[in-house]
Amino acid sequence: MPISLSRLEERLKEMAQIGKNKENGITRLAYTDSDLEARELLSNWIIQIGLDVHIDGVGNIFAKRQGNKNGPVVMIGSHLDTVTNGGAFDGTLGVISALEVLQVLIEDNISDILPVELVVFACEESSRFGCSLVGSKYLTGSLLPEKLETYHDEENTSIISSLQQKGFIYNNTLARTTFIPENVKGFIELHIEQHDTLAKSGLAIGIIENIAAPTRLKIVVTGEAAHSGAAPMFDRKDALAAAAEVILLIEKLGRSEAAAQTVATVTSLKVDPGNMNVIPGTVSMFVDIRSINSFSKKRVLAELKEEIKGICLAREGIKMEINVLSEEEPVNLDKKIIAQIKTACQKIGVPYQFMNSPAGHDCMAMASVVPSGLFFIRNISGVSHNPQEMIDLDDVYIGTQVLYETVRKFSAEGVD
Numbered sequence: 001m002p003i004s005l006s007r008l009e010e011r012l013k014e015m016a017q018i019g020k021n022k023e024n025g026i027t028r029l030a031y032t033d034s035d036l037e038a039r040e041l042l043s044n045w046i047i048q049i050g051l052d053v054h055i056d057g058v059g060n061i062f063a064k065r066q067g068n069k070n071g072p073v074v075m076i077g078s079h080l081d082t083v084t085n086g087g088a089f090d091g092t093l094g095v096i097s098a099l100e101v102l103q104v105l106i107e108d109n110i111s112d113i114l115p116v117e118l119v120v121f122a123c124e125e126s127s128r129f130g131c132s133l134v135g136s137k138y139l140t141g142s143l144l145p146e147k148l149e150t151y152h153d154e155e156n157t158s159i160i161s162s163l164q165q166k167g168f169i170y171n172n173t174l175a176r177t178t179f180i181p182e183n184v185k186g187f188i189e190l191h192i193e194q195h196d197t198l199a200k201s202g203l204a205i206g207i208i209e210n211i212a213a214p215t216r217l218k219i220v221v222t223g224e225a226a227h228s229g230a231a232p233m234f235d236r237k238d239a240l241a242a243a244a245e246v247i248l249l250i251e252k253l254g255r256s257e258a259a260a261q262t263v264a265t266v267t268s269l270k271v272d273p274g275n276m277n278v279i280p281g282t283v284s285m286f287v288d289i290r291s292i293n294s295f296s297k298k299r300v301l302a303e304l305k306e307e308i309k310g311i312c313l314a315r316e317g318i319k320m321e322i323n324v325l326s327e328e329e330p331v332n333l334d335k336k337i338i339a340q341i342k343t344a345c346q347k348i349g350v351p352y353q354f355m356n357s358p359a360g361h362d363c364m365a366m367a368s369v370v371p372s373g374l375f376f377i378r379n380i381s382g383v384s385h386n387p388q389e390m391i392d393l394d395d396v397y398i399g400t401q402v403l404y405e406t407v408r409k410f411s412a413e414g415v416d
């Protein structure tokens, strides 16, 4: 049986009904009822194709198809949770195409390959708990069980409490799938592009070489709150005016590292006291710096620290404190898998391009422990985390073919 576009289309449509709002946006925040409903639907499809469903303590879903050959497993998949008012394809497309690949392997009774396992990572988006890649980091050991207590949603429910509430934890034990990297040959993820690079270049497939990693900062600017009418201009300690200089500085530093494809953004500001007639006394801001080049990120941070001293010197009474909240290393994807995705594209006759991923994906956590590969499918609207996110069905078919061919080759490698 060949890959079925109508089956892919139907499943994408059915999944897109779950968590849908009036504007056609989709909200399936991790571990909420809509997320559970999506997971249930997927689990039913897995059972329908004749596989067993396994779920670990944080809700990662696994379904393994045992090949005739013993050896390490080839893992494929993505995630089903979404941001608030997101699109229908981010994560979901990778899960549904991976399921299709498994189904075709089963229907065609392909036997000369290693086991292939679908994995649906739980809580990939940071929207609910402020922590992304929960499932993939937990599986690969970089997110320890005790940390699950420390992340909370807006209602102050921790990850661990929500797992408890939804019945993922039995007898107070957090089930853990024993993940032994030696038993995994590699991981391959298909994902919709979250920008318009492929749409602009007119190509259906982007093969990812590196994934950018964020360095995240919290900067607190302290001045002095005072009466905005009574305090003369020469005698003020305006924290917001000083923060404005920092915002422009960060934009300048990001631009100066354009050659390394580094981006730097002030993503949010909290102004205190925030009253009409009071000069701001304190401003807290969050900064997100991303790059595929860790030296470039370090240069931005070093320069920022240096130039901030200058702003404080020029503005008497202003103090600034930089807290580095996280500093992650960019990821280089596996060269062999990259070459195999390329060979698959050539075999199918689909034009592709090599590119980097500015956004993080589950593949990032997997790449820290096993050889991993990632490729993008063109996003025709060019936007993601948005109801407008859109894909061409022909590209869904092409992408699933590329995934199938890559998995077929990768899982047959070294098998006699």
Ligand SMILES: [Zn+2]
Pocket (backbone or CB within 6 Å): 079, 090, 091, 124, 191, 361
């Ligand atoms: Zn995603």
